[in-house]
Amino acid sequence: MSEPQTSSNNADVATLRPPPRHIAIIMDGNGRWAKARGLPRALGHKEGVEALRRAVEASRELGLTHLSVYAFSTENWNRPQTEIDALFDLLRVFVRRDLARLQKDGVRICIIGSREGLSADILSLIDEAMEKTRDNTRLTLNIAFNYGGRGEIVAAMQEIARAVEAGRLKPDQIDEAMVSRMVWTGESPDPDLVIRTSGELRLSNFLLWSGAYAELMFMDLWWPDFTRESLEKAIDAFRRRDRRFGGLGA
Ligand code: IPE
Ligand code: IPE
Ligand code: MG
Numbered sequence: 001m002s003e004p005q006t007s008s009n010n011a012d013v014a015t016l017r018p019p020p021r022h023i024a025i026i027m028d029g030n031g032r033w034a035k036a037r038g039l040p041r042a043l044g045h046k047e048g049v050e051a052l053r054r055a056v057e058a059s060r061e062l063g064l065t066h067l068s069v070y071a072f073s074t075e076n077w078n079r080p081q082t083e084i085d086a087l088f089d090l091l092r093v094f095v096r097r098d099l100a101r102l103q104k105d106g107v108r109i110c111i112i113g114s115r116e117g118l119s120a121d122i123l124s125l126i127d128e129a130m131e132k133t134r135d136n137t138r139l140t141l142n143i144a145f146n147y148g149g150r151g152e153i154v155a156a157m158q159e160i161a162r163a164v165e166a167g168r169l170k171p172d173q174i175d176e177a178m179v180s181r182m183v184w185t186g187e188s189p190d191p192d193l194v195i196r197t198s199g200e201l202r203l204s205n206f207l208l209w210s211g212a213y214a215e216l217m218f219m220d221l222w223w224p225d226f227t228r229e230s231l232e233k234a235i236d237a238f239r240r241r242d243r244r245f246g247g248l249g250a
Helices: 031-038 041-061 074-078 080-105 118-132 149-165 176-182 228-239
Strands: 022-026 066-073 106-113 139-148 193-197 215-217
Touching: 022 228, 031 066, 041 066, 041 080, 041 228, 066 074, 066 080, 074 106, 080 106, 080 118, 080 139, 080 193, 106 118, 139 215, 149 176, 193 228, 215 228
Parallel strands: 022 066, 022 193, 066 139, 106 139, 193 215
Antiparallel strands: none
């Protein structure tokens, strides 16, 4: 990760900004992590789940209120079926194995994305995880699974159009706050920081609405190598940035 040394990005310790409350992560680079070790890609994804466990634990300990992770995009259907199957199996394993501990740790699980194309067993697992943890307040873990940012906006538009058609809503009543509530991340505040691992410099259709003003951070490591220190480093860099929101800043 490189932080340009400009005055706006170089706050000293005394002027550290508040820490982020909501971090979103594009967990990328599992395949290349495996390839570099001569291992099958599926093992990279398996190791990626370990990194996710570390990230959840660290987020909780570091006082985040929300962590959103990109686990399967609507574009990932373009991968070979064997890889898709492996990724779906990992979601099953993660929810089954970790649900009890996450529940005990006060983590609320929200699986966000389209339900289209998902099998009945995955859908009921998702429903069970969300239902069982709905009252937890320590950390909300949004798992973006079968998620696409454009699809999320289209789904909100369809819902709005239906309400207008039914006479429950007038076009003038549609505003940004309403759309923010209707997108899949609607129950979470906007992310303060979006991190992408693997060195790729793109959003790949992640959080296009709610991430509109997020700080972006691209880290040069593969997701399975992400540790608590990586998260601490990202938070520290975030706190040295000047968020201006179109104004003149601090
Ligand atoms: C991220 O790792 C996991 C998913 C996209 C599901 P990748 O599988 O994209 O790994 P690379 O980018 O090929 O290394
Ligand atoms: C983004 O990674 C999706 C997830 C991390 C789930 P990809 O590896 O699928 O993105 P591209 O193909 O590099 O844009
Ligand atoms: Mg990738």
